[in-house]
Amino acid sequence: MSSEKALGSALSHWLSFNSWWLLLPFIMLLVVAAFIVAFVLLLYMISPLISPKPLKLNGAHVVVTGGSSGIGKCIAMECYKHGAFITLVARDEVVLCISVDVSKDYSQVESVIKQAQEKLGPVDMLVNCAGTSISGKFEEVEVDRFKKMMEVNYLGSVYPTRAVITTMKERRMGRIMFVSSQGGQIGLFGYTAYSPSKFALRGLAEALQMEMKPYNIYVTVAYPPDTDTPGFAEENKNKPLETRLISETSGVCQPEQVAKIAVKDAVQGNFTSSFGPDGYMLSALTCGMSPVTSITEGLQQIVTMGLFRTIALFYLGSFDSIVRRCMIQREQSKAADKRE
Ligand SMILES: NC(=O)C1=CN([C@@H]2O[C@H](COP(=O)(O)OP(=O)(O)OC[C@H]3O[C@@H](n4cnc5c(N)ncnc54)[C@H](OP(=O)(O)O)[C@@H]3O)[C@@H](O)[C@H]2O)C=CC1
Numbered sequence: 553m554s555s556e557k558a559l560g561s562a563l564s565h566w567l568s569f570n571s572w573w574l575l576l577p578f579i580m581l582l583v584v585a586a587f588i589v590a591f592v593l594l595l596y597m598i599s600p601l602i603s604p605k606p607l608k609l610n611g612a613h614v615v616v617t618g619g620s621s622g623i624g625k626c627i628a629m630e631c632y633k634h635g636a637f638i639t640l641v642a643r644d645e646v647v648l649c650i651s652v653d654v655s656k657d658y659s660q661v662e663s664v665i666k667q668a669q670e671k672l673g674p675v676d677m678l679v680n681c682a683g684t685s686i687s688g689k690f691e692e693v694e695v696d697r698f699k700k701m702m703e704v705n706y707l708g709s710v711y712p713t714r715a716v717i718t719t720m721k722e723r724r725m726g727r728i729m730f731v732s733s734q735g736g737q738i739g740l741f742g743y744t745a746y747s748p749s750k751f752a753l754r755g756l757a758e759a760l761q762m763e764m765k766p767y768n769i770y771v772t773v774a775y776p777p778d779t780d781t782p783g784f785a786e787e788n789k790n791k792p793l794e795t796r797l798i799s800e801t802s803g804v805c806q807p808e809q810v811a812k813i814a815v816k817d818a819v820q821g822n823f824t825s826s827f828g829p830d831g832y833m834l835s836a837l838t839c840g841m842s843p844v845t846s847i848t849e850g851l852q853q854i855v856t857m858g859l860f861r862t863i864a865l866f867y868l869g870s871f872d873s874i875v876r877r878c879m880i881q882r883e884q885s886k887a888a889d890k891r892e
């Protein structure tokens with residue numbers, strides 16, 4: 553008999569005839585410990601999923617940058633309908649509007665917010681909607697436009713946020729909305745200057761949300777598709793054909809629709825606000841390490857991720873073929889022009 557076998561039979565002999573029940577308390581202890589570990593793990597998983605308490609818009613002070621036109625205007629009207637007091641910030645002067653360029657000088661933005669707080673009380677919700685777009689092929693976009701995009705779309709959201717955040721922290725309440733774009737979830741042909749400025753808002757929002765959560769301040773990023781606004785009409789005047797064709801995938805929304813959903817999400821404290829079925833898929837697909845605000849949202853992301861990636865591959869294939877077809881068409885018409 554090998555020594556291993558001998559040891560085995562001695563052990564089983566000892567266990568079966570002697571005092572195996574002596575192990576019982578240890579086994580029970582192990583089971584209890586396992587339950588405790590599982591419970592703690594579950595708590596950890598569930599804790600970021602606890603939904604925030606909704607903000608009461610009635611009587612709240614809402615500041616909307618870019619509130620003189622398009623989506624911003626509709627967001628302001630939506631909040632007003634729910635009984636909020638509104639401050640509009642833009643460069644044009646209309647209604648109860650404070651005129652300032654949000655992208656130029658922080659001290660100016662700060663004094664404007666101070667003015668608004670003196671008139672209507674502390675800001676409960678800030679909507680960063682001031683923004684603009686530039687489209688064109690990378691090599692055709694003027695170099696200083698890249699800087700301008702970051703100034704208006706990114707810094708123009710940093711400054712007002714910076715100006716309201718201290719008071720919000722002191723009051724341990726508040727909502728900050730950033731208006732990004734579906735072009736801030738995927739980089740698209742023609743948007744080499746615009747897309748990065750919208751992606752940047754997501755990074756800012758994630759970092760800010762982690763800092764602000766214990767102060768009961770909730771951050772929302774809205775990702776609208778093309779929306780029927782004066783800004784969109786302006787953009788369409790010289791948008792590359794590729795950009796137009798690719799964007800058509802996700803259709804055109806009405807600004808009132810976008811405003812309604814975005815305001816609802818901000819009130820609920822949802823981190824992501826998306827529009828339409830494509831918007832829903834894009835947001836689930838690009839959720840990455842962004843905060844979750846409900847158990848359903850977390851579960852939906854887990855379940856749909858692989859399926860949406862599969863669908864996305866087809867979309868990417870169709871975008872590539874749009875770009876290739878446009879290139880071939882352009883080259884053919886150039887060659888035809890030369891022959892004439
Ligand atoms: N329309 C669309 O297809 C989509 C738009 N978006 C985003 O939504 C936001 C609003 O777009 P939309 O409604 O179309 O735009 P509009 O051009 O219709 O309105 C833009 C608003 O921003 C203000 N604004 C622009 N630059 C500045 C600045 N430097 N300082 C202060 N205010 C400024 C404008 O006011 P004034 O000129 O008086 O300063 C105006 O109120 C933008 O951030 C845009 O990128 C996102 C996805 C799709």
Ligand SMILES: CCCCCCCCCCCCCCCC(=O)[C@@H](N)CO
Nearest residue numbers: 685733734735777778799802830833864
């Ligand atoms: C499962 C995966 C689904 C993928 C769906 C992809 C849809 C892509 C459409 C992108 C549209 C971008 C619009 C940008 C609008 C904008 O910001 C400007 N108009 C601003 O003026």
